[in-house]
Amino acid sequence: MGCNLEATIFNIGRCSLHDGNGLRTVVYFKGCSMRCLWCHNPESWNKKPELLFYPNKCIGCGRCAANCVYGVHYGEGEHLLDRSKCIACGKCAELCPSGALELCGRSMRPDEIMQEILKDRHFYERSGGGVTFSGGECLLWPEFLKELMEACRKENINIAVETALNVSWENVLMASKYADSFFCDIKHSDSNIHKRLTGAGNDLILDNLRKLSHIHDDIIVRVPLIPGANDDDDVLADIARIVNELEGVRGVELLKYNNLALGKGKALDKNMRSYGEPQTEEVMEAKREVIFSVLNKDKVVIC
Template identity: 40%
Template sequence: MSEIKYEQEGIVFDIQRYSIHDGPGIRTIVFLKGCPLACRWCSNPESQKAEPSLFFQKANCVKCGKCKEVCPTGAISPENPAFIDRSKCISCGTCANVCAYGALTMKGRSMTVWQVMQELQKDATNYRRSGGGITLSGGEPLVQSDFALELLKACKDKGWSTAMETTGNVPQEVVERVMPYVDHALVDLKSIDPAVHEKNTARPNRLILENAIRISKLSGNTAVRVPVIPGVNDNPAAIAAIAQFAKLMHGVETVHLLPYHRFGENKYALLGRDYPMGDTPALAGAKAEALKLVVEGQGLRCLIGG
């Protein structure tokens, strides 16, 4: 393994500890900013842009005016119905720094590999006892490929298990450079139909499907994860097509069906955005169970949830 660049920087928007759903054992998930897709159901919209994002919690605002005074672009105005003119906001964080009430907060901060490792080290005992480790998520962690690579190398140097949630929508060379350091790949597939995929994610799926095959060759263990979305892929034909593709991948034995939920809806309001899924209800448990049978009918193990 080449020398680890502990000074390599990345933009991290969350570190979640004690996860049991994103790889084996007890894991710590490091969420990285940036994603090339724009999935309508995305539950982490703050992850989509590569730079830090500004949240505004209206209920916490006392209208003290300090944020308006320090904003360098004049993006903040109490007279503005949305309070923040997002077309002017440069997400510099100056306003959040002077907000004493938590109305303005930044999601995403620059961290070095060394700083992240200091956080991960706190859970090292859990990794050892449970067979767990760290999982990179996002966003799309491969967008920050240099940072992801160095962080994975540092974790491997500690003897920790590594995992990554990825759509694979990045250049082939990125996959080939990073994935050999991933023990458990969780490949996210939405639809095999290119028109359906592009309509709902704003990107075609050819590269994603090609890289799914590559990832399954390079990673030690690969599972397929499918967000099951009403009106998009919540039907037997769509799920069967994904299961059939999973069988073409190398060593894939398990497909996870992730039923659509609305848990991230409030984040859109915090970002000054409308929720793209409107009033679409959460996926019914009975439908998820029926689709599980479709996957199992293709000879694959199927789990509902992470």
């Protein structure tokens, strides 16, 4: 496996039950081409490693300021950061005694990630699981991902790809040659509203999804359900009608809102918007029913 390729990875999750069949190892790539107002992982937006700072955990010991030669940490009475000077070396996070600093993302080679994936091989064999490439947007790293997926294929490891599809068709086509299954988002049926909510219209996304659905037959469309933003019954019915036209899409999964992003956004000096509390199970069931009532009977609503 070539060693000159590197990608920024911000997490490798183990034994996930929510990202494909069986137990999954989930590799989270940093970098995203969208800016969803509710994003659960704002630390994934930037392709480069970044420093998170949780002021409520800071005990004011001063170790970070004393050891950062770039002068990022400053302030009298209030702990401030000049992020423009930070090279994300991670030294201050290593020294912080209270967990107030955290470096998000590190450069990894494909062979390093394969080593991690292979550690979980016995889980895949027992559960019918495999690896899921996610993000951020994993398809923003096409050469790297191709190398990694070829290595997984050689090891006979099942591959799932989670993508927002807001990338060039060439990248999607490349992934379609290796992936066993896809999880693709539709966040709104109306392109103008989609752009207001995510920073990108949905034309490229739907175009990619249509093309993919002609050449791949294991695609699940995911809709992150955001209170007041895209959860109207009319919008959900429109999404179900779009899915009905897509041959390779097996079904639709609605994802419950969570507001975990608020704390992470603050730690990155990003203002994330709150959409209230997560939906109750009753609300989720009612929304699934809307999708079910419109969806062709050869497609499923995933609970």
